[in-house]
Amino acid sequence: MPKLWRLERRNxxxxxxxxxxxxxxxxxxxxxxxxxxxVLGKDPLAAFQVFFVEPFTSLYGIGELLLKATPxxxxxxxxxVGYRANVWNIGAEGQLTIGAIAGAGVGLFGGAHLGSWxxxxxxxxxxxxxxxxxxxxxLLRTRFNTSEIFVSLMLVYIAQLFLSYLVHGPWRDPAxxxxxxxxxxxxxxxxxxLIEGTRVNxxxxxxxxxxxxxWWFGAKTAAGFRLRVGGLAPAAAAYAGFSANATxxxxxxxxxxxAGLAGxxxxxxxxxxxxxxxxxxxxxxxxxxxxxGRLHPAGIVFAxxxxxxxxxxxxxxxxxxxxxxxxxxxxxxSLLFFMLAAELFIHFxxxxxxx
Amino acid sequence: MxxxxxxxxxxxxxxxxxxxxxxxxxxxxxxxxxxxVGAGEIHALLGENGAGKSTLxxxxxxxxSPDAGRIEWEGEAISIASPAQARKLGIGMVFQHFSLFETLxxxxxxxxxxxxxxxxxxxxxxxxxxxxxYGLPIDPAQLLHGMSVGERQRVEIVRCLLQSxxxxxxxxxxxxxxxxxxxxxxxTLRRLAGEGVSILYISHKLDEIRELxxxxxxxxxxxxxxxxxxxxxxxxxxxKLMVGGELGECRLTPRVPGEVRLALAGLFxxxxxxxxxxxxxxxxxxxxxxxxxxxxxxxxxxxxxxxxISGEARTAAAGAVRLCGIAAGxxxxxxxxxxxxxxxxxxxxxxxxxxxxxxxxxxxxxxxDFGLVRHGIVQTRAAREFARATIRRFAxxxxxxxALAASLSGGNLQKFIVGREIRLxxxxxLVAQPTWGVDVGAALVIRQAxxxxxxxxxxxxxxxxxxxxxxxxxxxxxxxxxxxxxAALPSAAWSAERVGLAMTxxxxxxxxxAGEAHAVA
Numbered sequence: 001m002p003k004l005w006r007l008e009r010r011n012x013x014x015x016x017x018x019x020x021x022x023x024x025x026x027x028x029x030x031x032x033x034x035x036x037x038x039v040l041g042k043d044p045l046a047a048f049q050v051f052f053v054e055p056f057t058s059l060y061g062i063g064e065l066l067l068k069a070t071p072x073x074x075x076x077x078x079x080x081v082g083y084r085a086n087v088w089n090i091g092a093e094g095q096l097t098i099g100a101i102a103g104a105g106v107g108l109f110g111g112a113h114l115g116s117w118x119x120x121x122x123x124x125x126x127x128x129x130x131x132x133x134x135x136x137x138x139l140l141r142t143r144f145n146t147s148e149i150f151v152s153l154m155l156v157y158i159a160q161l162f163l164s165y166l167v168h169g170p171w172r173d174p175a176x177x178x179x180x181x182x183x184x185x186x187x188x189x190x191x192x193x194l195i196e197g198t199r200v201n202x203x204x205x206x207x208x209x210x211x212x213x214x215w216w217f218g219a220k221t222a223a224g225f226r227l228r229v230g231g232l233a234p235a236a237a238a239y240a241g242f243s244a245n246a247t248x249x250x251x252x253x254x255x256x257x258x259a260g261l262a263g264x265x266x267x268x269x270x271x272x273x274x275x276x277x278x279x280x281x282x283x284x285x286x287x288x289x290x291x292x293g294r295l296h297p298a299g300i301v302f303a304x305x306x307x308x309x310x311x312x313x314x315x316x317x318x319x320x321x322x323x324x325x326x327x328x329x330x331x332x333x334s335l336l337f338f339m340l341a342a343e344l345f346i347h348f349x350x351x352x353x354x355x
Numbered sequence: 356m357x358x359x360x361x362x363x364x365x366x367x368x369x370x371x372x373x374x375x376x377x378x379x380x381x382x383x384x385x386x387x388x389x390x391x392v393g394a395g396e397i398h399a400l401l402g403e404n405g406a407g408k409s410t411l412x413x414x415x416x417x418x419x420s421p422d423a424g425r426i427e428w429e430g431e432a433i434s435i436a437s438p439a440q441a442r443k444l445g446i447g448m449v450f451q452h453f454s455l456f457e458t459l460x461x462x463x464x465x466x467x468x469x470x471x472x473x474x475x476x477x478x479x480x481x482x483x484x485x486x487x488x489y490g491l492p493i494d495p496a497q498l499l500h501g502m503s504v505g506e507r508q509r510v511e512i513v514r515c516l517l518q519s520x521x522x523x524x525x526x527x528x529x530x531x532x533x534x535x536x537x538x539x540x541x542x543t544l545r546r547l548a549g550e551g552v553s554i555l556y557i558s559h560k561l562d563e564i565r566e567l568x569x570x571x572x573x574x575x576x577x578x579x580x581x582x583x584x585x586x587x588x589x590x591x592x593x594x595k596l597m598v599g600g601e602l603g604e605c606r607l608t609p610r611v612p613g614e615v616r617l618a619l620a621g622l623f624x625x626x627x628x629x630x631x632x633x634x635x636x637x638x639x640x641x642x643x644x645x646x647x648x649x650x651x652x653x654x655x656x657x658x659x660x661x662x663x664i665s666g667e668a669r670t671a672a673a674g675a676v677r678l679c680g681i682a683a684g685x686x687x688x689x690x691x692x693x694x695x696x697x698x699x700x701x702x703x704x705x706x707x708x709x710x711x712x713x714x715x716x717x718x719x720x721x722x723x724d725f726g727l728v729r730h731g732i733v734q735t736r737a738a739r740e741f742a743r744a745t746i747r748r749f750a751x752x753x754x755x756x757x758a759l760a761a762s763l764s765g766g767n768l769q770k771f772i773v774g775r776e777i778r779l780x781x782x783x784x785l786v787a788q789p790t791w792g793v794d795v796g797a798a799l800v801i802r803q804a805x806x807x808x809x810x811x812x813x814x815x816x817x818x819x820x821x822x823x824x825x826x827x828x829x830x831x832x833x834x835x836x837x838x839x840x841x842a843a844l845p846s847a848a849w850s851a852e853r854v855g856l857a858m859t860x861x862x863x864x865x866x867x868x869a870g871e872a873h874a875v876a
Contacts (some may be wrong), residue, residue: 012762071389146712220735222728225719228712238667239698240720241689 007344008351017346022292022299025338026306032334042321049312050320054068062310063198065272069308071096071262071279073207075286076212076304078258080295082251084218085227089252091137091152092259094159095130099260100267101163102129104274107189107267108171108182118189122264130260131253133159138252142245148252156283164276171274182274191269203265208260210299211220215297227251259283280311286338294343307332356822367430368393369553370415370446370522375424377410384410385421386577392522397544397554399585401597402574402683403766403794411574412524415555415757416448417441432868439470447515448524453507455499465514478517485516489543492655493542504652505536512543522553528721529563530791533652534822534855541567559597559795561590562823565573573597598796607806607828613643616695616814618677622670624659634659639816641783646805646815647843649670650822650854655820656838658701661787664816665698668692681781695782699789701818703765707772710761714742714753717760718775725779741778749800751776766797773801777808784808790824802828822851836860 003215030048038043046129055061056305072081082089089095103126111118173183191201218224229239230247237244289307293299314328368391377385385407392398402408413419415426415433425432428444435441437450455464462479464470473481479495486493491509499507508528515523526543529537541637544554544567556568564571565585573581573596581596622637634656641647651657662668664676666688673682678694686694704710708717719727727738742756749770753763760768769790776784786805790798806828809815818835819825825832826846833843834857841857 069663220732220734222719222731225716225723225733227726229709229720232711233705233709235702236709236720239665239688239700239706240723241687241692243687282462 005350007348010347010349013346014349017342018294021339021342021346022303024296025292025335025342028332028338029335032338033331036327036330040323042323047317047321047323051317052309054320055309055316059195059197063195063200064312065305065308066200066204067198068311069304070203070207071266071282072286072289072304072307073301074203074210074262074265075255075259075283076293076300077290078255079208079209079286080290080293080297080300081214081218081224081227082255083231083290084295085231085247085251085254087231087248087251088149089137089152090149090287091134091136091154091156091264091283092255092286093279094152094156095133095256095259095280096155096263096279096283097159097163097267098133098153098263099126099256100263100275100278101131101138101159101166102132102260103169103264104182104185104267107185108274111186111189116190118186119120119191122189122268123261126260126264127257127261128254130258130263132254132256133260134252135249138249139231141248148248152252163274163278167274167276173273180276184273185268189268191265191274199270201265201269203262203269206261206265210261211297211301218297223250238292249310259286285311285332288332291336292339306335310335366393368419368427369396369429370555372411372415372428372498373427375411375414375421375426377407377414377419377421383577385414387424388406388574388577388579390572390579392555394553395522395548395551395631396570397548397556397568399568399571400555400557400574401470401559401561401564401571403559403597403796406574406597406794407577408574409526410577412526412555412557415441415522416446416524442518445519445852446524447518447519447520447522449508449511449515449526451526451528451530453511455507455510457498457500459499460495461499461502461510463491464510465495465517468514469517481517482513486513489513489516489546490539491543497820503531504654505532508532508540516547520552522555523547523559524555526557527559528556529558529560530770530820533858534851535859537563561593561642564593565590565779575599590839592761594795596613598794607646607830608810609828610644612645612830615640615677615783616643616679617641617664617816619664620675620677622660622663622667622675624663624670634663637840639840639843641814641816643782643814644809644812645830646809646817646828648825648832648846649816649818649835649840650825650832650858651818651820651835652858653820655836655858657787657835659838660835660840661698661700661785661818664785665696665700689724692721692779695780697721697776697779697781697784699776699784699786701787701791703768703772704761708760708768711759713757713759714771715739715756716745717771718742718745721775722779741775745771745774745778748778749804766793769793770797772799773804777804781808781813784873785811786815787818789817789819790821791819798824822854826851834858834862836862 034044037047056065075096079089079092103122106125107118107122110121114121133155136155137148140146140151141148167180171182173181191203194200194202218228226237226242227247227250229242230238230244236325262282263278267274271278285307289300289303310328310331314325317323317327318325362618371391373389375385375388400408414421438542462475462482465482466478482495491513493506493509493513528540532540548554558564565588568585571583571585572579573583575597583593585593609734619637619639622634624634637660663670666686670676670684673684676684678691678696680695683691684695697835700706709720718738718741719733722741727734727741739756746753746756751771751774752767763771773789789801789805793801805815805817817825817829829846830848831843832849834841834854836858836859841862
């Protein structure tokens with residue numbers, strides 16, 4: 001059967017497609033959403049209004065946008081460092097959880113003694129907790145050549161069950177009417193809101209600072225250079241004598257540390273205590289954020305805002321239109337799907353069949 | 356130039372190309388090319404890398420289509436839309452890189468490449484018949500992975516011959532063969548030509564072309580620069596057409612070597628690749644101020660040997676590899692570089708250079724410990740300056756220090772990599788296939804650069820499949836076969852035949868002893 005078209009490698013990557021792929025994917029995502037909402041019998045335009053406009057008409061709404069973007073940004077920045085080096089940590093959700101536990105533990109048991117040092121100590125403990133959890137796949141990969149993809153993913157469920165054990169058992173608030181949650185953190189262990197009337201806290205600055213730092217790390221430092229070479233051409237890294245094990249360790253520790261920081265910022269910020277669920281899947285959504293942001297820090301800042309908007313839109317659609325909450329998952333997934341498809345056209349183009 | 360078409364002029368040519376033009380973006384790969392091959396004619400297509408030979412053959416074989424021009428097959432204008440159509444017309448092609456499966460038998464590999472299905476016993480019988488008739492002995496039931504490169508090439512040729520081609524295209528067929536295997540191949544090709552098969556023979560090896568081919572079309576920069584009867588030309592006159600200027604020649608001035616810089620003692624290794632070759636106790640000394648060449652057909656342990664010296668693989672015993680007197684067998688590749696080792700690997704893209712990085716970044720790849728990284732920070736300006744200086748000194752044709760490594764032609768990238776390593780001022784220089792796939796002009800630059808290093812007192816070890824090259828630049832030569840290495844003896848003690856025999860594992864062919872060798876030298 002004659003083929004009507006075929007893919008052809010471009011002579012040089014297309015600069016236009018590199019820029020246009022993200023907006024194109026967003027447009028296709030909207031089109032898919034339009035079709036899906038029509039099938040569900042909702043007026044798509046009204047639904048879009050509820051989904052994409054209403055949440056952001058108030059100061060509080062904008063604050064929520066920034067608040068939810070913060071953990072996404074932190075996790076995605078850390079993951080992107082690893083992905084550029086071909087280290088596939090997909091367990092940021094677990095590292096976030098352990099970071100939250102470690103930081104909250106310092107706040108709960110040491111907060112009263114630490115005074116104004118409580119918050120810094122908690123943040124450091126959160127980072128170290130995330131790193132420790134990410135060190136497990138790093139150790140197993142470098143010692144026994146296991147796949148960090150599976151190990152980091154499995155550790156997510158262990159982390160979540162460990163959290164569940166703590167809040168149902170030893171760390172449960174004695175005055176909490178048997179609710180599975182820890183006592184509230186003391187006031188000196190809570191992040192203050194930046195703007196009156198919102199829940200945004202200083203974590204946003206940390207995330208933006210980390211974005212700048214991660215750009216500098218990737219573009220200027222020798223360690224960042226070695227990670228990039230390891231990702232682009234492993235044989236060239238071996239030829240130059242860059243240690244493959246060091247790459248794995250560094251990539252996982254950075255990813256784990258950033259996710260751990262995101263975890264403790266959630267607990268010390270909007271949540272204020274430990275409960276069985278502290279993240280609606282930020283660590284997994286961050287994988288999408290990292291790719292939609294094309295693994296570049298600036299792209300990740302924008303992508304995390306976009307993903308955060310989809311979370312909020314999903315919530316308001318759930319409340320006002322009685323749409324299932326999975327609708328935001330559909331939007332997120334179709335965005336990633338179209339993004340990956342559009343990336344193909346950076347290096348390839350479609351040609352009609354030859355006569 | 357003499358009239359090139361004595362044979363083909365009378366009859367209708369089997370294949371005639373008129374004004375073939377093909378553009379890739381701004382690059383004109385083929386610019387109004389005319390070419391004609393008669394029945395039973397062996398026609399050479401001669402040109403440097405990037406001259407447009409491969410593009411032209413892709414057009415003839417239907418892999419790509421020309422932007423302009425006419426193709427005539429036995430007098431009829433046609434267009435060739437696909438390799439399947441080309442095969443149907445009677446055009447066969449043996450590619451430089453084989454497409455064979457290691458885990459399948461010869462017959463299974465051949466069956467996969469045929470356009471029509473054929474019962475296995477019948478196919479096996481035909482394979483046997485064709486292989487006997489043309490002096491290409493192969494066993495249809497043998498598994499591929501145990502076969503040498505020369506044998507694999509036979510499989511590819513037999514696959515083409517089963518379809519009774521009337522035009523056979525051979526793309527650089529001798530680049531992987533021993534001198535003896537080249538003889539056999541030439542005999543086969545002559546027999547085919549005697550039966551009326553036309554052969555298009557792509558190469559840049561002038562001696563071969565003068566020995567084998569009836570006529571030649573010479574390409575340079577996508578244009579035909581001449582037609583010739585190679586037998587009546589000299590290497591110099593052909594090279595002049597190909598390169599567009601006079602070629603210099605490498606010269607080794609006698610020199611007393613200095614102290615031992617690289618010492619291998621009882622080097623053993625198990626291959627990581629299950630089809631690789633283990634090394635069986637390699638002993639070798641390379642002194643400052645000499646070039647030692649290692650000949651051998653690829654897949655005989657070269658990869659393992661290079662990795663063991665470079666540090667990409669570590670040896671069990673630290674003393675098995677000594678660099679400037681220091682036991683280095685357990686050191687990392689980076690630590691060995693700090694001891695003064697520089698290395699040009701066989702694979703340029705993806706190993707010697709990162710394809711998606713700029714030349715400036717690719718300078719940092721191995722130059723990091725030599726001033727291009729300070730206090731953990733990449734010195735961007737120094738790296739760009741380093742890349743620019745390398746580009747200038749070795750006349751690398753490229754878009755400047757910000758050009759991506761992947762955008763350079765093979766020869767220019769090799770000049771850049773060799774240049775980068777030389778500018779890091781090695782004490783020991785390790786080079787694999789220095790001029791593999793590199794055009795004549797660039798090859799000369801690279802060989803001369805290696806000789807200059809030797810004259811400056813550097814210990815140089817070169818692994819190459821090109822014997823002519825090794826004889827041209829080596830003070831001493833050793834041969835590797837089946838993971839064993841002969842003694843390294845003065846080049847004059849070897850003949851091409853003895854090297855060829857040693858390459859097949861017949862080590863008795865090596866000059867009997869160092870004493871005898873020195874006497875000859």
